[in-house]
Amino acid sequence: MPAMSEPTTMSVKGQVTIPRDIRERLGLQAGDKIAWTILSNGTVVVRPKTRRLSDLVGILNRPEQPGVSVDEMKPFAE
Template identity: 50%
Template sequence: MATTMTVKGQVTIPKKVRDALRLAPGDAVDFDVNQEGQVVVLKAGAATKGKRDRFEAARGKAQVKWKTDELMALLRGSD
């Protein structure tokens, strides 16, 4: 299934893909690139319903109160 990109970067999603994702006019889609470098198209929200982003879940949970200078000294060591 090939399609042509317009000068604005727009493409038409082939009907076979629209049907498989059950997309309707006005639906949002997400684009991602997997580890193999393939582009993945998902119906927006379909893959993440009920799931929190793993970084969002951890955000604000750290209890360590390092000062930048102390942390850099620890990481660099005493060379």
């Protein structure tokens, strides 16, 4: 069974603080976006949506092609 964090309280504006252990486990930082999904059984799934360019390094690498560094990709991200 997954570990549970301490409960948090929702503010009148609908804001909650994500517990530190959860933020660290998901790699969340200030300004990151989060996607919320409600499954048919009532389970709420929370996923980070912000990806940094460095998170994508190597995902399209093919053995027959030379790799591309993050610095070489930066002009395409601007």
